[in-house]
Amino acid sequence: MPHDESPPVLHADGLTKRYGRRYALSGVMLTVPHGRIVGLVGPNGAGKSTLLQVACGLIEPTSGTLRVLGSRPAAKLARVGFVAQDTPVYAGLSVAEHLRLGAKLNPTWDAALARRRIAQVGLDPAQKAGRMSGGQRAQLALTIAAAKRPELLILDEPAAALDPLARQGFLRNLMEFVAELGASAVLSSHLLGDIEQVCDHVIVLSGGRVQVAGDVGPLRAAHGKNLEDLVLDHLGRAER
Template sequence: MHTLRAERLTKRYRRRAALVDCDLAVPSGHIVGLVGPNGAGKSTLLQLACGLIAPTSGTLEVLGARPAAGAAHLGRVGFVAQDTPVYPSFSVADHLRMGAWLNPAWDAALAERRIAEVGLDPAQKAGRLSGGQRAQLALTIAAAKRPELLIFDEPAAALDPLARDAFLRSLVGFVGELGASAVLSSHLLGDVEQVCDYLIVLGAGRVQVAGPVRQLLADHRYTTLEQLVLAYMSGAVAR
């Protein structure tokens, strides 16, 4: 099974094309880094994968099915958006109770353990949490669904380096514990290099390159992921 499979996937907003004729076949079992300049189509691809928007043309399958094909499929995907949304007036415990109510496969023991491990007070209102704490809460809620795929849209962009490092370590820990795949969109190439073993580079709404990081580096004789990404984004490497 593939985590993502797209054929000629296209999304247009009136006259502007966000994605154009994208082909992808990403195998399961990877932490995928999705990178590219602003406006490359990263958020659009992730919103399509979550079923929040529909493609203009072409096809996209997530875990072998159409995105958000039904309640069961929604439960197989966990999503953490860019602003790691939480409800300010809800306590941490309220968020866990809501997660349990909304998700039949909710793992209460996992959620409570992770909240304790990152030092969150169950009685604390989410609106009083730091950015790093909100990100940890959003990640815990997504993971306690026990999804097969976790999707992250720039989740650590606004965090300080220590909070970002803690978030990435938690991400990797959850992926390992759940046996899940993950897709991480980020403009911070150091973060992608730290945790991702598969890479997708988007540019001008098209897939510039996709494949296992080690293979791509070996094929192009680069020593770092940053060198490879910058080469594709600058046009120094042809598709």
């Protein structure tokens, strides 16, 4: 994937988020270059969802800063597509109604892309979201996020509840969207096989801190391990 001189997708400097006495993120220092598909991995409670919610402007940090595409998150909302863990869609709305709503809410909406992708994954425009399978809802949520033509797609455990076949279809479409849009993507997942399949950059979080981050190829070469062993090794060190 070509990399250019665009500002980093994410740049965190001392990023901290505290809830009472509990630190969800603690002094995170991080730079994610443009043009990557980033895998964000770590155990439950590591701070993955918190980091992504700060990046989407949903919550404010307690201290430190996070820049998204070179600016504060709130300034880039129109250029970021977000798919949350429960792949939120409106149960009472049809596929076509979701697309019409997306067109109303997003000035950069690409109606042709949305219609083409809905047809490619076999969704019925008249079907209500509440009557679709988990895989179909995930595909609809991904299509809506991508039809904004964002510079960055952020996905928080989007395929966690899907069966293996539906998950493979979702990941394949994610890679196609990233290539078509020339976008970057950050994918949070606890499934290391998914990360190894689609990501070329990895961030390992544990205890609200970054344990390791970098492009997958150089990390493998430096540590002499496959991605799964590398991640598990760093998580094991963090727990000691």
